Every structure is written in structure tokens, then in C-alpha cells.
Amino acid sequence: MNSQNYRIDVSQKFVSGTEIRLGAGTSTAQIPAIVGEPSSDIRFYNADTTLTLSQPLLRGLGPGVARRGLSSAELRRTDAGRQQALVEQQVTLAVASAYYHIVAQQALVDVARQSLERARRLREASEARLDAGLVSQLDVLRAQQLVTQAEIQFFDAESAADDARDRLRSLVGRDMSTPFNVATDIPRPGQEHVEADAAVAIALPNRLDLKSLVASGADAERQVSFAKNQLLPQFDVNVAYTRRQTADSFVHSFGVDRFQLATFFTIAMPVDRTPQLVDYQNALIERDRRKREIATLQRRIADDVKHAIRERDRLVRGLAAAENSVDIARKEVEVAQLRYERGLSNNLDVVTAEGNLLGAQSRRIQVLADSAMAGLSLRAVLGILNPRNLELGISNLECGTSSVEYGPRSRE
Known part of the structure; x- marks a missing residue:
């Protein structure tokens, strides 16, 4: 008590x-009252x-000082949201790349299968013409060699398709034993022309990494004001x-x-203000560094946007050239086959034409897949790629009793 x-x-x-x-x-x-009598205390x-x-009235005055810790916490929270969105965009591009890689490999498997079937028919025709004494043994050997090469290309295409499927399973978090079907069509790239200056103007206010850096620059400016305030008495x-x-x-x-x-x-007022002066100078250095980083990132974004536009336009032109090359290669095979059947030439022209057709079809498929990815990459570079509203969709994946199919939805 x-x-x-x-x-x-x-x-x-x-x-x-x-x-x-x-x-x-x-x-x-x-x-205490009387010693020995506690009751009288x-x-x-x-x-x-x-x-x-x-x-x-001086040091500590104003919201910039009082809310310094809260402002920094709000900045970190907002930046964490931007970093999450950036990771989502990166995952989206990785999944889209794996998806288009599967579609391209499946198309290459179909092309290799058709090439193998044509090679086998050519081998059978060469053997029949050899029995009839119309061609030499060299024609049969060339046809057999073509069949062997076509089989190797077919097996390689199948193996690459399986590898691409495993990569997509890993990216979407599916078990490696989960089967699924992939839509075989690849959307053609848009033909609209994009001005580089207009694209840069879109990218600068939308790029999340630039937003984070600008916010850090504003926080560095607030840190300068805070450090300057701490110099006051x-x-x-x-x-x-x-x-x-x-x-x-x-x-x-x-x-x-x-x-x-x-x-x-x-x-x-402290007698020695060295720590406060050091903090103020460090804040000034950090502010200037942030300004330089912002200017550097803006220039890099402009370069990336221009490069992405040039890459997309190059692939669009390359796709048109590849399709024209496929048409020419098909005609070359038809002419070579017709000349061989009429005895006007040996099957060397047919073998060469078949190789040219297979190469042209492979290039067309690869350019088509690259052009689809270039469109998504351009949107990511512009900062307008929305992972939750993408033209790639998932439906119909077979997993036990359910099925899921990866395929393109409608283009925007």
C-alpha cells in the first residue's frame, strides 16, 4: 500500500x-508519524x-515532416502493387510465348507429316519406275534419303512439341501428366500503322516501371524537404x-x-549539426540521381517502343513474304512432280522442291507465331497489356473428368 x-x-x-x-x-x-506506531502515519x-x-514552429512543422514515415509506407505499398502488375505481365508474356510455341510446333508436326507422306509416295514411285527401267538406281537412293530426312524432321518436330507442352504445363501450374488440347490457329497480326511518336506518348504515362521511378523521385524530393527541416532549431x-x-x-x-x-x-539547438548536414547532402544526391534515372528510363522506353514497332512491322512484311514463298514452293513441287512423271527430268528436282517447300512452310509458321508474340510484346512495351483481359484464353483442359483447351479468344 x-x-x-x-x-x-x-x-x-x-x-x-x-x-x-x-x-x-x-x-x-x-x-511517518511516531516511530513504532504505524497506525499514526x-x-x-x-x-x-x-x-x-x-x-x-520551426523543426517538425508541416505535414511533410509529420507524415514522413506514413508517406514512405504508402509509397512502398503502391510500389508493391506495381511490381505485382509487372510480374503478372511477365508471366503473361511467358505463357503466351509457350502457347504460341506449342501451336507452331503442332503446325510443324503437321507439315513434317505431310512432307513424309509425299516423300514415301515419291520413293514408291521411284521404285516402280526403276522396276520398269525408266529411272536409275540413283533416283531410288535419292527418294530413300528424302524419306529418311523427312522422318528425322518429323520426330524432331514431335519432340519439340512435347517439350513445349511441358513448359506450358509448368507455367500454368498443371501436373506434368495432365493432357490438354491446343487450338491450332494463330491470330494474324493487325495491319494498322502505329506512329512512333504517338506510341511513345502512350507508353510514358502507362509504363509501370516509370511510374515507380517517378514516385521514388517524388519521395526523394520529400526527403530533401524533411532533411532541410531537420536543420532548423x-x-x-x-x-x-x-x-x-x-x-x-x-x-x-x-x-x-x-x-x-x-x-x-x-x-x-544542437551544437554539432554534422549528422543533419550529412543527411541533407545525401538527400540532395539521391534526388539528383533519381532525376537522372527517370530521364534515362524515358529515353530507353522511347527506344524500346520504336524497336518494338519496327520489329512488328518487319514480321508483318516477313509474313507476307513467307506466304508468297510457300505459294511459289508449292508450284515448284507441282512442276517438278509433273516433269518427273512425264520423264522430262529425274527426281532430283522433286527432292529439291520438297525441301524448299518444307523450309518455306516452317518459316511461315515461325514468322506467324513471332508476329503474334510481337503484338503482345508491343502492348507490354506500351504499358497497356492487361493480363486479366487477354486474347489468349483457357478452356476445355482435360484433367481427370474435366477438360481444358488453350486457344485464342477474340482479338481486340
Whole structure:
């Protein structure tokens, strides 16, 4: 009973730097009376209830100082959201690339299968013509060699298609034993022309990495203001409304009467301001570094956008040339086959034409897949790729009793 303390303290700090503190408490005390007679001791309570308002006038004044920690936390939270969106875009591009790689490999498997069938028919025809004495043994050997090469290309295409399927399973988080079907069509690239300057103007306000860097630059500017404020002397005005007295009981220690108003000032200034000066100079250096990084990233974004537009246009032109090459190669095979059947030439021309057709078809499929990916990459470079509203969709994947199919949805 001789050393009991009861106290509660509440404080609130506002963005202006103003701080309000409320403290209420009491503690027991006693005055010994006659030695050897504890019952004659005087016991009482020391009560203290104080409401204090403190307002800094120099150092600590303003929302930029009072909200410094909160502003940094908000910046980190917002930046974490941007980083998540960037990762989602990267995953989207990886999944789309794996998807189009499967579609391309499946198309190559079909092309290799057709080439193998034509090679086998050519071998059978060469053997029949050899039995009839119309061609030499060299024609049969060339046909057999063509069949062997076609089989190797067919097996390679099948193996590459299986590898592409495994990669897509891994990216979408499916078990390696999960079967699925893939839509075989690849959307053709758009023919609309995009001006480089207009594309750069779209990319600069939409790129998430640039937004994060600009936000970091603004935070560095706030850090400069904060460090500059810390160089000022501490000059606070304080107003206290206090009640301090002794009471004979715990209940009488608290009340609403006998309060007194007190006003006082607090002035403090460190003799050595080296740490504050160092922090201020570091803040200036960090601010200038952020500005240089922003300017560098803006130039790099402009270069990336122009490169992506040139790459897309190159692939569009390359696709037209590849399709024209496939048409020419088909006609070349037809002419060579017709000349061979009529005995105007040996099967060397047919073998060469078949190889040219297979190469042309392979190039066309690869260019078509690359052009589809170039369109998505351009949207990512512009900062307008929305992973949750993409033209690639998932439906109909066979997994146990359910089935899922990867395929393109509608183009925007």
C-alpha cells in the first residue's frame, strides 16, 4: 500500500505537427508519524492530470515532416502493387510465348507429316519406275534419303512439341501428366500503322516501371524537404491545462476542478549539426540521381517502343513474304512432280522442291507465331497489356473428368 502507482497516458499527433497529450494518474505516499506506531502515519495520494498541446514552429512543422514515415509506407505499398502488375505481365508474356510455341510446333508436326507422306509416295514411285527401267538406281537412293530426312524432321518436330507442352504445363501450374488440347490457329497480326511518336506518348504515362521511378523521385524530393527541416532549431510552443494536488483517497484524486493553465516555450539547438548536414547532402544526391534515372528510363522506353514497332512491322512484311514463298514452293513441287512423271527430268528436282517447300512452310509458321508474340510484346512495351483481359484464353483442359483447351479468344 506504500508504493502504488496508477496512470494512463494518451497522445495524438496531427499532420500539422501538432501533438496533444493527456495524462492522468495518482500514486500513494505517506509521512511517518511516531516511530513504532504505524497506525499514526499520514497516508495520501499525489494526483496529476495534465492536458498538453504542443505546436512546433520551426523543426517538425508541416505535414511533410509529420507524415514522413506514413508517406514512405504508402509509397512502398503502391510500389508493391506495381511490381505485382509487372510480374503478372511477365508471366503473361511467358505463357503466351509457350502457347504460341506449342501451336507452331503442332503446325510443324503437321507439315513434317505431310512432307513424309509425299516423300514415301515419291520413293514408291521411284521404285516402280526403276522396276520398269525408266529411272536409275540413283533416283531410288535419292527418294530413300528424302524419306529418311523427312522422318528425322518429323520426330524432331514431335519432340519439340512435347517439350513445349511441358513448359506450358509448368507455367500454368498443371501436373506434368495432365493432357490438354491446343487450338491450332494463330491470330494474324493487325495491319494498322502505329506512329512512333504517338506510341511513345502512350507508353510514358502507362509504363509501370516509370511510374515507380517517378514516385521514388517524388519521395526523394520529400526527403530533401524533411532533411532541410531537420536543420532548423527546435522551437515549440506548449499549452498545458493541469491539475496537481494531494488527495486523501483514490476517488478524490480525479476531478474537473482546480485546473490551472500554463504556457511555455521549448527551444533546442544542437551544437554539432554534422549528422543533419550529412543527411541533407545525401538527400540532395539521391534526388539528383533519381532525376537522372527517370530521364534515362524515358529515353530507353522511347527506344524500346520504336524497336518494338519496327520489329512488328518487319514480321508483318516477313509474313507476307513467307506466304508468297510457300505459294511459289508449292508450284515448284507441282512442276517438278509433273516433269518427273512425264520423264522430262529425274527426281532430283522433286527432292529439291520438297525441301524448299518444307523450309518455306516452317518459316511461315515461325514468322506467324513471332508476329503474334510481337503484338503482345508491343502492348507490354506500351504499358497497356492487361493480363486479366487477354486474347489468349483457357478452356476445355482435360484433367481427370474435366477438360481444358488453350486457344485464342477474340482479338481486340
